[in-house]
Amino acid sequence: xxxxxxxxxxxxxxxMCPWKTDQHRNHGVKEVMGDAAKLGIxxxxxxxxxxxxxxxxxxxxxAVTIPEVADWLNKAVANDEFWSRRHEFDYEKRxxxxxxxxxxxxxxxxxxxxxLDRIGLIDGVVEIEDLKSNTPGFERDNPxxxxxxxxxxRKLYPDQDRFRFSYFYPRAPKRVAWLYTYETENRVVVTGxxxxxxxxxxxxxxxxxxxIDRLAEIRATEPVPTPGAHCTNWYGQPCQFLGNxxxxxxxxxxxxxxxxxxxxxxxxxxxxxxxxVWTAFVHLLAGDDxxxxxxxxxxxxxxxxxxxxxKAVDKVLRSWSSRNxxxxxxxxxxxxxxxxxxxxxxxxxxxxxxxxGSGGWKAAAKAVNISPSSVKRLGKREYGDLCDVILxxxxxxxxxxxxxxxxxDLREMDGG
Ligand code: SF4
Numbered sequence: 001x002x003x004x005x006x007x008x009x010x011x012x013x014x015x016m017c018p019w020k021t022d023q024h025r026n027h028g029v030k031e032v033m034g035d036a037a038k039l040g041i042x043x044x045x046x047x048x049x050x051x052x053x054x055x056x057x058x059x060x061x062x063a064v065t066i067p068e069v070a071d072w073l074n075k076a077v078a079n080d081e082f083w084s085r086r087h088e089f090d091y092e093k094r095x096x097x098x099x100x101x102x103x104x105x106x107x108x109x110x111x112x113x114x115x116l117d118r119i120g121l122i123d124g125v126v127e128i129e130d131l132k133s134n135t136p137g138f139e140r141d142n143p144x145x146x147x148x149x150x151x152x153x154r155k156l157y158p159d160q161d162r163f164r165f166s167y168f169y170p171r172a173p174k175r176v177a178w179l180y181t182y183e184t185e186n187r188v189v190v191t192g193x194x195x196x197x198x199x200x201x202x203x204x205x206x207x208x209x210x211x212i213d214r215l216a217e218i219r220a221t222e223p224v225p226t227p228g229a230h231c232t233n234w235y236g237q238p239c240q241f242l243g244n245x246x247x248x249x250x251x252x253x254x255x256x257x258x259x260x261x262x263x264x265x266x267x268x269x270x271x272x273x274x275x276x277v278w279t280a281f282v283h284l285l286a287g288d289d290x291x292x293x294x295x296x297x298x299x300x301x302x303x304x305x306x307x308x309x310x311k312a313v314d315k316v317l318r319s320w321s322s323r324n325x326x327x328x329x330x331x332x333x334x335x336x337x338x339x340x341x342x343x344x345x346x347x348x349x350x351x352x353x354x355x356x357g358s359g360g361w362k363a364a365a366k367a368v369n370i371s372p373s374s375v376k377r378l379g380k381r382e383y384g385d386l387c388d389v390i391l392x393x394x395x396x397x398x399x400x401x402x403x404x405x406x407x408x409d410l411r412e413m414d415g416g
Contacts, residue, residue, distance in 0.1 A: 001223040002026050006215040007113045008148045014218050016230040018330060020241060022223035034237040040133045042069045044117060047076050047131060048091035051083075051118070068381055072133055072171055079173035082122070082129075089120035089127070095152045099215075101208055103155055112211055114152035125179075126163045128153050136172040144210075147200075150180045150188075151207035180207075226330040228405045243285070265290040268298075277302045318403050326406050333406040 001022050003010065013021045023029040033041075046060040046069065055063075057077060064070040077083060096110035097103060104110050118129040128149050132139070146165045153163055166177035179191045188206055190198045200206035225248050231239050239246070266283055268276045280295045281302030291299075318336075321327050326335030 001218060001221055003215065003218050005111055005113050006211060006218070007115075008145050010218070011144060011148070011214060012142075014221075015332070016228065016234070017226045017239070018218075018221055018223040019225035019247065020234075020239060023241070023245075032237075032240040034235055036133075036236040039066055039069060039072075042066055043072050043076065043133050044092065044131060046073050048117075050077070051080075051086045051089070052091045053087060067379070075173055076131065076168075076170035079170050080168070081175070082127070085120075085122065088122060089118045089129075090116075091118050092116075093119050095156055097152060097155055099212060101155050101205075111215070112152070114149060116149055116153065119153055119156070121157065121160065124160075124162065126153055126157050126160050128163060128165045130165070130167050132167050132169050133171065134169055136169070136174075139167065139169055139172070139174065139176065141167075141176070146178055147207045147210060151205065151211055154182065154205065154207070221330070224330040226332050228329075228332055228334075230405075266295060268294070277305070281306075321403075334404070335406050336401050337404055337406055338401045 001014075001018055003025060010021060010025065013024075024031050042065065046063060049055045050057045050060040050073075057073075060073060061070050064073065080086070082089070093116045094107060095103060095114045095116065096105075096107035097112040097114075098109070099111045107113060116128055117131045118127075120127055130145070130149065134140070150163045150165055154160075157163075161182040163180040163182075164177050165180065166175050168175050176193050178193065181189045181191070182205075183189055185205060186202055188200045190200070192198070202209045225246055227248055231242050231246075234240075266279065266288070268279060271279060277298050280298035284291070284295070284299045317327060317334075321335050326333040328334075
């Protein structure tokens with residue numbers, strides 16, 4: 001795949017679907033931004049404005065366009081232990097780098113680009129902060145992100161050998177930090193939040209080497225469409241190409257290939273039942289909005305037949321994978337993964353179902369000991385967040401083995 005510039009987001013997106021990444025990077029297709037991303041961007045912009053002194057906190061609070069952000073911004077200020085030293089930091093710092101690690105003034109010539117939410121040299125340690133708007137209880141470490149940010153920061157501060165990377169979750173509030181110590185140019189020791197250590201070594205800066213290797217890997221990989229759970233949940237919303245340009249829609253099973261081409265509006269006369277079903281199905285798939293009750297019925301039969309076939313083949317593949325190991329599609333792998341999931345007592349499950357269902361919130365609130373009036377006052381997003389928090393805090397962690405895409409970190413542990 002052609003890739004002019006490496007960034008953390010390219011890396012993350014490429015891991016999910018190289019074809020989609022290629023569309024955005026090389027074919028000028030604009031990325032559709034989800035609600036969660038809009039919230040995050042507004043929080044970041046306003047926090048940077050008031051922390052850098054461009055605007056007062058009051059001004060920033062008045063500029064909020066998404067109500068939740070005002071609360072998060074207040075928390076980001078109130079819970080920031082560096083607030084009194086906020087002017088010692090750079091905010092939304094863009095670091096543009098050449099492949100040999102030189103910091104460039106002209107970002108258009110760079111091959112590696114990193115944007116840090118906040119960076120500053122504080123008491124002999126380069127503090128790098130990633131501000132997160134996650135719902136409390138859903139914090140997640142991303143070692144690739146940490147390593148990339150520290151590698152870029154090291155190029156900006158080549159004389160420093162101690163770098164602290166922290167995720168700052170103002171809504172929790174919580175700060176989780178890793179200390180990166182360059183013992184030599186080629187050896188970095190990372191001390192995690194619980195004191196655990198990890199050592200990276202290479203014949204050059206190991207964190208920078210990972211970026212170079214990854215860029216080469218991406219450039220050498222075909223941008224194939226890679227389906228997965230992310231198709232329906234791409235950072236909180238379905239992929240913009242799902243049913244709308246994703247080539248997987250053209251790679252339909254043979255059963256659909258010989259469907260007669262019929263112009264819209266559909267004339268199904270003369271076709272047998274099977275042909276009618278698949279003709280209706282394919283025409284809706286192609287975006288034909290001329291739908292009659294007959295066409296809807298036929299197309300739904302197509303959906304049901306295809307779903308049944310998908311389930312049958314999926315079952316065979318699961319069974320095959322349990323004996324033969326993960327199945328690769330492009331850069332991703334599918335297999336059985338054992339994870340810790342919240343185990344919920346049955347009454348709490350019922351309560352949460354009632355929260356999500358219509359009209360059951362009073363009983364649900366009683367069951368989980370929340371005042372009904374406070375539930376009633378919640379906005380839609382807070383309501384969802386509350387459910388997430390309840391699920392998280394009331395759940396016991398239980399092991400569950402599920403068929404899913406194998407996360408990168410587990411694949412590394414498996415040696416895959
Ligand atoms: S729908 Fe899935 S496979 Fe298709 S482009 Fe989107 S993420 Fe890739």
